[in-house]
Each structure stands twice: as C-alpha cells, then as structure tokens.
Amino acid sequence: xxMPFYVPPEQMMQEKGDFARKGxxxxxxxxxxxxxxxxxxxxxxxxxxxxxxxxxxxRIAFAGVGKYNEFDDLRQAGVRAADxxxxxxxxxxxxxxxxxxxxxxxxxxxxxxxxxPLEVEILIAEVGHEKESDRLFHITYDGxxxxxxxxxxxxxxxxxxxxxxxxxxxPDAPLSHAIATAASALSGPDRALNSEELEVALLERGDNRRxxxxxxxDQVGELLK
Amino acid sequence: xxxxxxxxxxxPGSNFNEFIKKMGYLPSYxxxxxxxxxxxxxxxxxxxxxxxxxxxxxxxxxxxxxIANRDMEKVxxxxxxxxxxxxxxxxxxxxxxxxxxxxxxxYEKIEGRRLSLEGKANQLSxxxxxxxxxxxxxxxxxxxxxxxxxxxxxxxxxxxxxTGGRYEEHEYAAIGSGSDYAxxxxxVGWKSDLNETAxxxxxxxxxxxxxxxxxxxxxxxxxxxxxxxxxxxxxxxxRRINDSDLAEIFTSIAQEMRTR
Numbered sequence: 001x002x003m004p005f006y007v008p009p010e011q012m013m014q015e016k017g018d019f020a021r022k023g024x025x026x027x028x029x030x031x032x033x034x035x036x037x038x039x040x041x042x043x044x045x046x047x048x049x050x051x052x053x054x055x056x057x058x059r060i061a062f063a064g065v066g067k068y069n070e071f072d073d074l075r076q077a078g079v080r081a082a083d084x085x086x087x088x089x090x091x092x093x094x095x096x097x098x099x100x101x102x103x104x105x106x107x108x109x110x111x112x113x114x115x116x117p118l119e120v121e122i123l124i125a126e127v128g129h130e131k132e133s134d135r136l137f138h139i140t141y142d143g144x145x146x147x148x149x150x151x152x153x154x155x156x157x158x159x160x161x162x163x164x165x166x167x168x169x170x171p172d173a174p175l176s177h178a179i180a181t182a183a184s185a186l187s188g189p190d191r192a193l194n195s196e197e198l199e200v201a202l203l204e205r206g207d208n209r210r211x212x213x214x215x216x217x218d219q220v221g222e223l224l225k
Numbered sequence: 226x227x228x229x230x231x232x233x234x235x236x237p238g239s240n241f242n243e244f245i246k247k248m249g250y251l252p253s254y255x256x257x258x259x260x261x262x263x264x265x266x267x268x269x270x271x272x273x274x275x276x277x278x279x280x281x282x283x284x285x286x287x288x289x290x291x292i293a294n295r296d297m298e299k300v301x302x303x304x305x306x307x308x309x310x311x312x313x314x315x316x317x318x319x320x321x322x323x324x325x326x327x328x329x330x331x332y333e334k335i336e337g338r339r340l341s342l343e344g345k346a347n348q349l350s351x352x353x354x355x356x357x358x359x360x361x362x363x364x365x366x367x368x369x370x371x372x373x374x375x376x377x378x379x380x381x382x383x384x385x386x387x388t389g390g391r392y393e394e395h396e397y398a399a400i401g402s403g404s405d406y407a408x409x410x411x412x413v414g415w416k417s418d419l420n421e422t423a424x425x426x427x428x429x430x431x432x433x434x435x436x437x438x439x440x441x442x443x444x445x446x447x448x449x450x451x452x453x454x455x456x457x458x459x460x461x462x463x464r465r466i467n468d469s470d471l472a473e474i475f476t477s478i479a480q481e482m483r484t485r
Contacts (some may be wrong), residue, residue, distance in 0.1 A: 055334050077228040079334045080244055084229065087245065102228045161325060 023119030096126030107142020279331030285443030307372030354389025403435030
C-alpha cells in the first residue's frame, strides 16, 4: 500500500492561500465606504446581470469578489439564514455580526478541510441607525474576519486601491462624492471607469424598513456628472 | 444554526416555503377528528377600479359568540404591489400571511427581481392547499389576493377555495361570514368606470352593511377609534386610507341612514 506524501501544515496552508489569492486577484475589485447617509458599495463589474452586490436583510448587504458561483452560493445562504432567523424570532434579531461569524465559520472550515479552498472574499455591510453603528465585516478566503472602519476593499490589487481611496476618503461626503471617490480608486490614474462598468448599491439610513437600494447605470451616470 | 447550504439536487432555490419545510419549520401535522374553538376572522372585500384595486376588511375576530379581538389586521400589505385579506382561523391565517409576505421578499432577494403578480397568486394557492388537512378539522383559512400588475398596468383580484383552487375575479370578490351582504352591496354598486373615491366609498358601504347584518363582523368603532382597514393599490403601490378619512366616510353613511 502506498503512503500519501507527508506535507507539512505550514506548506499546505501556504499553498492553499496562494491558490485562493490567485483566484481572487483575477477578478476586479470592489469598494464599500460610508457617506453622509449610509454605506455605498461600488464594484467594477462589466456584467449587468451577474451581480456582486446583493440585499441580505433590512439593514444588511452582501458583496463578494472572486469566483462567481462560489460567492453567489454564499449570498443565497446568507439570505436564507437571515430570513429564517427573522421568521423564528423577530426582524430585529437579524444581525450583521452573527451572520459574519457564520460566514467565517463556513469559509474557514472549507479552507482547512477541503482540498480546494473557496476563491472568494466577502463583505457583510450593516447600516446602523446612527453613523457610529455602521458595520463593515470583511471576511477573507481563510475565514479571517476583519471589522473594518469607514471603508473596505475587496479583490485583486486591494493595496493599490486602498492607497488611492485613502487620499480622498471623507465619511461625511455626499453620495455623489463617495461614488466618484470609489470609482477613481477602482480605476487608478491610467484609465477612467464609466457608469456602465460600475455596479452600485446603497444601504440608506432612514425610516424605510428595507435600506438596500440598487442604483441603475443612468442614476450612477447622473451622480458622477 | 450554521449557514443553510444545500446539495444542488436538494436546493430549494428561491422558494421560501420549500426552504422552511427542509428546515423543519412547517411540520406535517395530522389532525385528529373533532374541533377546537379558535378565533375566526370575518368579512373582507376587494374590488377593481379604473387605476387599480381597493381591498378592505373589518377588524373583528370571534370565538363562538365571544368577540376575541377588536383590532385585528386581516388586510395585510404583502409587498409594494400586493395585499392579502384573510378569513378563517385567525392564528393560522396570520401565520400564512406572514410566511407569504416573507416568501415574496425572499424570492425578490434571491432572484434579484419581483415575482409576477400571477406568480404571487399561484404561490398563495399552494399555501392554501398545504393547509387542507387543517381545513378538514375546522382550521381552514381562505385568502383573497389583490394587487397591481406592473406588466398589464391594471389591478387584479384572486379568490381561493379550500383545496387551493384559484379563481381570478374580474370585478370584485368578498370572503368571510359577512361576505354575502358585503358582496351584494359591491355587486349592486360596481361599475367598470369606478374612480378611486367611489371605489373606497363602495368598499366602506359594503363593510357597513355586513356589520349591520352579521354579528361576527365588526363595524366602525368610534368609541375606541377602530376603523376597518381600507387600502388601495395602483401604479404607485400600496396606500392605506387613514382613520380620519374613514371616520368621515362612515359618518356620512350613518347620516344617510338617519335621513332616508
């Protein structure tokens, strides 16, 4: 009987991590940031049908980058978990933090135990009743959860995007400014992204039960003028 | 509870009812013979007018001869463009509406677009059918579904039978113990060119007459400021008529009764 080769755990994790990072870096980046009335999520996405950003619950949005089928499965699981918790208990009992922990558990488990880790990075954004209670939970391919402040960048080339975003970041800026900031951070100095290449959605602070709102290309174009 | 993930062959897709069945939320009850006394909800009507639909219902729930509840909300908005009115065993009815509304929102979030109005009516039909064994033990629930069809730009109404049978009504529909009275009033007053105000007045008049003749239907309650729920759905979505406007309408109906 042949024995499987021994692979030291450091090496295995390293290689799985490299594999996942490579997969994620192939896709375009995504940015979420606070603006004066909530959180705006902006993704570079040439498709108008295969979405990276979705509504999870009244105050919670999902964003994912990497392999589409993998993060879309995760999105659907999140909608199900949230709707089920809301049905069993109350709508108020659905919370971004609890959901982020569930995602971390699942993604971390898959990173350690599956032969192929998930090639995704996701964000659970939750808009609070006040600015201080906004939450951005960034979950990486190995299940690490990062509680981000003000802004969050997912996807390939994140460091460069972060540098560009930091230069213009103003958490009290109006929506149009926030979207312009995000778009220029995503595009970099050598090119410009037009509204057709952007997927934009909001979590709008306010009295509406459902805070999630998707902006059409036309609306984005108007705001970028 | 971990995140609910399914094998592709087991995946409930965007169907919320299938999903909660898989999670064990809807156990398949078997009902023994006999019956238990539970509160019942009563009269609701829906009628079409030129721009949309009006849907209305009284607020009373009764258990036998006892008034069990005076301010029950039997007409419920289920999404931006639809509403359900319900008659029958109150507890199961409210649960059914809650799950129905959730299932519409769930579909919208999973698929990224709303179900068509006919799709919604069908979904409700399967929920009524699932309740059939309970209906056989006296815990039946009969909904009335009304909404604005964004594709056809018109209001539409569906009524149901206990087996989940689904019937589109082209003028009006009434359900519950006072439905004969309310339905007759609407039938006599209905015209194809009803405007919004006339449709609202007609719905109020129908509920008034039902409350006059049927002890299980509650009338306008000025003492406690409880009025029937009257709402309209048109291209701008759902709008509930506020209580002060309803108070005025019912006052003028009472006035008319006094002087005729």
